Amino acid sequence: MENIISIFVKSVFIDNMIFAFFLGMCSFIAVSKTVKTAVGLGIAVIFVLGITLPVNYLLNKYLLTPGCLAWISPGLADVDLSFLSFIIFIAVIASITQLVEMVVEKFAPALYSSLGIFLPLIAVNCAILGGSLFMQERGYANLGEAVSFALGSGTGWFLAIVGIAAIREKLKYSNVPAPLRGVGITFIITGLMGIAFMCFMGIKL
Amino acid sequence: MNRNSNTYTFLYATILVVVVAAALSVAALGLKGPQEKNIEIEKKLSILSSVGKDRGVKEAASKNDFVETAYGKYIVESFVVDGNGNRKEGDAFRIDIAEEYNKIKAVITAKEEDKQSLRAQLTLPVFVCKEDDGAVKYIIPVRGVGLWGPIWGYLSLNDDFNTIFGAVFDHKGETPGLGAEIATKAFSGQFTGKKIFDGEVLTAVKVVKGGAPKGDLHAVDAISGGTITSNSVTDMLRDCLEQYKAFFLNGKLKIEN
């Protein structure tokens, strides 16, 4: 249990998807003009990460790891499908976002109207695929840890995008040098926020 | 044919999947040889560099040939022991250290009365290096968790099973310039000549922040700014050496008596 909490906290603050790994930067910069849309996209990311990562975890564990097919029949113990992991992960992500979009549209139209427009964007959000790849590389021990990592990374991403959106809203009233306006200053602010987040690094969990 | 019909979509997807899967399988199978060779060579090179036998590898015309020759020449034997110091069946080179590390963690967190039986399940590799002058060194792998991901390395001991002859460390993703410095010779070189035992007590080697006291045989200087990684190295050495303790002590006592 402790382990699960520490993975969560670590992935929110220390291994933050945006500030430590720059994952999901495209939508982070493009959709952070107002806090409202940022919140929508942030929630969508938590949601999709929370679903796709555990699915990919199970696939990785029972299908892709070298020698893991032994549970079907011992004859398959030598099969190594790990080279397929990228394609399986991205296919799972793309189809799950599509599925979620359809389900949400059908059963929760209110949620769909606020979240729906972001879902197609998310299929190609690096943070989602990055989450699955990190999960594979770090080799989490069980499903609980994988879920905790997924929710933690999503929350970290949410915090980052809401934070930058709030700053950008205020920034409208500042006199930024013309060539730096818009994207340029956003990059620099993200960098500064990253430096601020680095103070969490020394925390021993 | 109607491009939006279900049949067409389904057929298209099937053909695509088959074509892509076939192409990738061919590529993966074709490249598997060199890939596995790379991993093997890297492991052999780390083992060699823990006894300083990697000198000249950068100048060598073929890295693979150099490593294979040196490995064949110096690493004369390898065997497997369990945590109680008993020899075991097994191919030392093929043991997955990452998996072994999980078992070591289980031993450490287990209750005192369970430790004995858990230790018996460990399969710990030992590589034996014979120098040109006949001196024998024992090389063991170590593994732990750093700040960002796993850290690992190889430690070589003189045949007194006490004095460290050399060490080499590597890491998955420690902070460049800070924690990542453990992979440099400047850091690992400090270990040469340190001792892991004080009498019969395993002291391992501590990585001390702010600099180890002069003449301390059981401590080295930490990396400035890389405190967490440095502490991880201390933990790694303590945890892994603890499992080899029985084996080392057997050897050590045999020599001393």
Added chain:
Amino acid sequence: MEKEPMFSAKILKLFTDPINKGNPITVLILGICSALAVTVKLEPALVMAVSVTIVTGFASFIVSILRNTIPNRIRIIVQLVVVAALVILVDQILRAYAYDVSKQLSVFVGLIITNCIIMGRIEAFALGNKPWPSLVDGLGNGAGYGLILVIVAFFRELLGSGTVLGFQVVPESWYMKNGGFYENNGLMILPPMALIIVGLIIWIQRSFNKQLIEK
């Protein structure tokens, strides 16, 4: 219909435009995700730049060949499969022949799949154009992306480690530990500096190209 020459001015423009005025990173803000984390050292950045260029070019080329056959409903997935297959090939080849670099790139090779440049170019260009222009457009965008990557990596390696491509550039005797006055800037190797350098590159580029300035 008149046949266009292989290297007409129009085709060349497809290649050169993305390097400056239509640069995918600084102007279109695409594909930053997977890239910046590999810019601590120049070597992985170069490999990454080449890999992305190849994948972008060939993904555009293949999708453009298939463009009249792809069923609408699974368009995105088909594109993703093509891209993912190419990326797996690149990854496998790197693992076999450039093992050290592939270790440094770790998960970021896989993340080329979701590099927005690739999907962006496929959607915006390859789906509506012939294979040859699509290939050139893809390569050009990859190169424009690679250029920024290499610039960022060059400064980060030079200022952060005092080396370029692994060779010591700053003289050893300058360092404080050898009695000199110089010390590497540790901040440079930390992730946030990559963003700040890109911000500065945008600033410089837009000071020269006034039409790019945002309102």
